[in-house]
Amino acid sequence: MSTYVFIAEALFFAFVILTFMGAILAVRARLLMHAVLGLAVCLLGVAGLYFYLGSIFLTMMQILIYVGAICILMVFGVMVGYTPQEIAESNFKGKNRFLAVAASFTGFFLLLIPLLRATFTPALEKTGDFSLPWLGETLLYRYCMAFELISVVLLAAIIGAIILATGGRES
Amino acid sequence: MDTAFLPPELLRMLIAALFVVTVVFVNALFMVYAERKIAGHIQRRPGPYEVGWHGILQTLVDGIKLMTKELVIPRDANRMLFRVAPLLAFTPVVMPFLVLPFSENLTIIDMNIGLIFILAMASLNVMAILVAGWSSNNKYGLFGAMRSVAQNIAYEIPILLSLLSVVLITNSFSMRTIVEAQISGLWFCLLQPLAFIIYLIAALAETNRAPFDMPEAESELTAGFHTEYSGMGFGLFFLGEYTNMFIVSSVAVAVFLGGWSGLPLPMDAWTGAFWFLLKVYILMFIMIWVRWTYPRVRFDQLMNLSWKYLIPFALLNLIVTAVIVKL
Numbered sequence: 001m002s003t004y005v006f007i008a009e010a011l012f013f014a015f016v017i018l019t020f021m022g023a024i025l026a027v028r029a030r031l032l033m034h035a036v037l038g039l040a041v042c043l044l045g046v047a048g049l050y051f052y053l054g055s056i057f058l059t060m061m062q063i064l065i066y067v068g069a070i071c072i073l074m075v076f077g078v079m080v081g082y083t084p085q086e087i088a089e090s091n092f093k094g095k096n097r098f099l100a101v102a103a104s105f106t107g108f109f110l111l112l113i114p115l116l117r118a119t120f121t122p123a124l125e126k127t128g129d130f131s132l133p134w135l136g137e138t139l140l141y142r143y144c145m146a147f148e149l150i151s152v153v154l155l156a157a158i159i160g161a162i163i164l165a166t167g168g169r170e171s
Numbered sequence: 172m173d174t175a176f177l178p179p180e181l182l183r184m185l186i187a188a189l190f191v192v193t194v195v196f197v198n199a200l201f202m203v204y205a206e207r208k209i210a211g212h213i214q215r216r217p218g219p220y221e222v223g224w225h226g227i228l229q230t231l232v233d234g235i236k237l238m239t240k241e242l243v244i245p246r247d248a249n250r251m252l253f254r255v256a257p258l259l260a261f262t263p264v265v266m267p268f269l270v271l272p273f274s275e276n277l278t279i280i281d282m283n284i285g286l287i288f289i290l291a292m293a294s295l296n297v298m299a300i301l302v303a304g305w306s307s308n309n310k311y312g313l314f315g316a317m318r319s320v321a322q323n324i325a326y327e328i329p330i331l332l333s334l335l336s337v338v339l340i341t342n343s344f345s346m347r348t349i350v351e352a353q354i355s356g357l358w359f360c361l362l363q364p365l366a367f368i369i370y371l372i373a374a375l376a377e378t379n380r381a382p383f384d385m386p387e388a389e390s391e392l393t394a395g396f397h398t399e400y401s402g403m404g405f406g407l408f409f410l411g412e413y414t415n416m417f418i419v420s421s422v423a424v425a426v427f428l429g430g431w432s433g434l435p436l437p438m439d440a441w442t443g444a445f446w447f448l449l450k451v452y453i454l455m456f457i458m459i460w461v462r463w464t465y466p467r468v469r470f471d472q473l474m475n476l477s478w479k480y481l482i483p484f485a486l487l488n489l490i491v492t493a494v495i496v497k498l
Contacts, residue, residue: 003181056288057287063291064290067294068291069324075301076301076317079316
């Protein structure tokens with residue numbers, strides 16, 4: 001095994017472990033802040049997996065959008081919302097615990113059904129042009145409708161956020 | 172050495188890593204000295220003068236002092252995050268060196284999305300400041316972090332928009348292609364003056380420097396998000412800040428000021444690197460100059476400047492550029 005293959009394989013497992021550790025931290029953490037940061041670690045691991053698959057563009061977008069923007073907004077929300085002492089008190093106890101376990105198992109089994117019924121065919125090795133210009137062109141020509149609809153959803157979300165924010169200020 | 176175990180490409184990356192660390196430390200040493208000297212002369216005093224000739228060894232001694240100091244962790248702080256934050260702040264600041272085009276043959280990796288890489292790394296910096304401010308469990312730290320995130324989100328947008336208008340012209344995110352487009356044509360600071368000015372203003376804010384140093388405003392927040400840090404914990408934030416200045420200026424030079432292009436000099440392969448670094452340090456001098464000339468802006472003025480002026484103008488500039496390019 002050449003050094004490159006070894007490094008690539010080692011990185012793959014490192015990213016997988018990073019993703020799982022982040023995910024476990026996000027679920028298990030007692031502090032809300034730790035949970036959000038666990039999510040950030042998990043998303044970084046996913047970015048690493050994109051890197052392993054050879055798509056640097058997706059890696060960068062994952063970091064820029066999910067870690068750099070969304071996680072930061074969540075952390076900001078946590079910081080503004082609670083003091084550290086409040087966050088330390090977990091609500092994962094008593095009746096809540098059973099409800100949480102029941103909800104997550106239901107979700108798990110619901111996801112398991114299509115997963116078991118699906119037949120997986122191994123992906124073909126690079127069946128066409130997947131370069132950045134190709135990606136851009138298909139997004140803006142062939143899938144233009146979907147692209148625009150997503151933008152409308154985001155616009156609606158922004159307008160909603162503004163209405164919520166200004167409503168709170170006046171009252 | 173066995174080349175099968177250590178391929179030349181890997182060796183090259185190791186050398187590159189060493190080079191980057193050296194540049195980071197030397198740059199910080201030089202810039203801290205330069206900043207204190209320039210500040211001193213602007214305020215009609217000599218600045219550091221005691222250690223070495225004209226105080227030239229002052230930063231080195233300060234650095235050693237920082238390294239030998241104890242890293243105090245406040246009792247009520249969140250210990251793990253408090254320790255992780257300085258590392259988080261320092262790592263993304265070093266990463267952009269990988270794609271900076273120092274000269275035509277001195278680029279570590281010529282990534283085809285180099286500019287996006289730098290922007291992605293810049294966005295991680297905010298996370299570190301937030302973690303540092305929150306984990307200190309100190310109200311000054313928390314306020315500094317909250318101001319910082321509001322400011323960074325606001326100023327990342329004009330930076331992105333102003334760089335995009337250049338990308339529209341070159342049709343590439345690769346730093347090398349952008350520089351080469353300027354060598355064969357006009358520098359983009361002449362072609363895109365509005366984008367250049369917007370980038371410079373937003374870059375000052377992105378590096379948290381005066382007049383936009385709200386996150387660490389000494390007179391109101393003691394030291395902002397790094398109030399509780401001592402020793403090398405503080406040292407890493409400090410190093411990060413000066414490296415960030417270097418990165419921001421380098422991007423400005425590569426994207427707007429013609430990168431490594433300049434008059435031919437009898438220095439063979441080093442001519443490009445010389446011109447690049449000269450331009451970077453001139454820009455950094457201007458940043459220091461601005462810091463010691465203008466007072467700090469108020470927070471609402473800061474937000475208004477970005478959302479009401481910089482972003483609309485950057486958008487307008489982008490649209491006009493797109494139309495012209497398409498015609």
